Amino acid sequence: MIVRRTVALLGLPAVLVAAWWVASAGSTDFYRPPLARILAAFRDTWFGRRLLDDVAPSLARLAVGYTVALCAGIAIGVAIGASPRLRALTEPVLEFLRAIPPPVLVPVVILVAGIGDLMKVLVIVSGCLWPVLLNTVEGVRAIDPTLADTARVYHIGGTLRLRRLVLRAASPQIVTGARQALSIGIILMVISEMFAASSGLGFTVVQFQRSFAIPEMWSGVLLLGLLGVLLSLGFRAVEARVLGWYHGLRAVARGSR
Numbered sequence: 001m002i003v004r005r006t007v008a009l010l011g012l013p014a015v016l017v018a019a020w021w022v023a024s025a026g027s028t029d030f031y032r033p034p035l036a037r038i039l040a041a042f043r044d045t046w047f048g049r050r051l052l053d054d055v056a057p058s059l060a061r062l063a064v065g066y067t068v069a070l071c072a073g074i075a076i077g078v079a080i081g082a083s084p085r086l087r088a089l090t091e092p093v094l095e096f097l098r099a100i101p102p103p104v105l106v107p108v109v110i111l112v113a114g115i116g117d118l119m120k121v122l123v124i125v126s127g128c129l130w131p132v133l134l135n136t137v138e139g140v141r142a143i144d145p146t147l148a149d150t151a152r153v154y155h156i157g158g159t160l161r162l163r164r165l166v167l168r169a170a171s172p173q174i175v176t177g178a179r180q181a182l183s184i185g186i187i188l189m190v191i192s193e194m195f196a197a198s199s200g201l202g203f204t205v206v207q208f209q210r211s212f213a214i215p216e217m218w219s220g221v222l223l224l225g226l227l228g229v230l231l232s233l234g235f236r237a238v239e240a241r242v243l244g245w246y247h248g249l250r251a252v253a254r255g256s257r
Contacts, residue, residue: 033215038222041215046223050204055223058200061117062189065124069185070178073129077136077174078166087137098134102127102184103191115196123192128181135177139170172246175239182235186228 017035024034046055080087080094105126106119113119143166151157151165167174193202201224208217240247 031214033218037215038218042219042222045216045219054199054201054204055227057117058189058193058202059227061120061192061200062124062185065121065189066128066182066185068121069125069128069181070132072125073132073177073181074136074167074174077133078140078162078170080133081137081140081170082166087141094130094134098130102188106192106195110195119195120189120192120197120200124185124188127184127188131177131180131184132174133177135173135180136170139173140166142173143169172243175243179235179239182231183228186224186231190224 021035024032025036027034080090102123106123109119109122109126113122147165147169151161156165189200190202190205193200194206197203201220205217205220205224208214208220
């Protein structure tokens with residue numbers, strides 16, 4: 001079973017890397033160097049000071065922005081989802097704001113927050129917030145009325161109701177929004193570092209491109225892809241733990257058919 005999962009996980013990436021290696025082996029194109037040169041540049045570029053000077057700050061900004069968006073999205077989403085009046089009042093504004101592409105807000109955020117780390121975190125928050133918030137609203141709205149009535153009959157309210165009923169019932173939707181937000185956060189992390197930055201992966205990749213360090217530029221793109229894969233795998237591990245009860249119920253339901 002473990003071998004089968006490993007093959008399923010790594011099979012296609014291994015085939016694609018092998019195809020890239022073979023197809024680019026004899027390349028003399030300055031802008032499309034062989035994969036061997038890119039991997040050599042990857043080792044020389046990222047296994048050193050840049051790991052601390054560029055990779056670590058990028059991941060720190062992503063972590064802060066993603067966490068703020070997650071907490072704010074869940075809190076606001078629960079409040080809106082639990083109140084039909086509040087939902088009707090805020091829906092037009094939410095639809096307007098979520099339709100604005102977050103990269104367009106970068107110049108506005110720069111005017112408000114300057115060009116420091118705060119600006120980059122706010123850009124990440126501006127994009128990550130909406131998937132979490134909207135999925136939380138839908139998750140809270142979809143709570144089984146029978147469960148809600150049962151909680152009311154037994155006078156379960158306040159924090160206990162929030163923890164045991166609302167968040168638990170909405171957690172599959174919340175996790176779906178959090179997964180979408182993580183992908184958006186990685187993209188916005190890079191975009192925010194392309195504007196008036198002095199460190200970070202986005203800044204470094206652009207500097208390589210402007211200085212015509214093409215293998216190093218490709219190595220930065222490759223690193224971003226690898227970080228995306230690692231963050232996705234980490235998220236899956238957290239999801240399996242948080243939603244273990246939910247996947248268990250689905251497995252039981254499938255087995256009883």
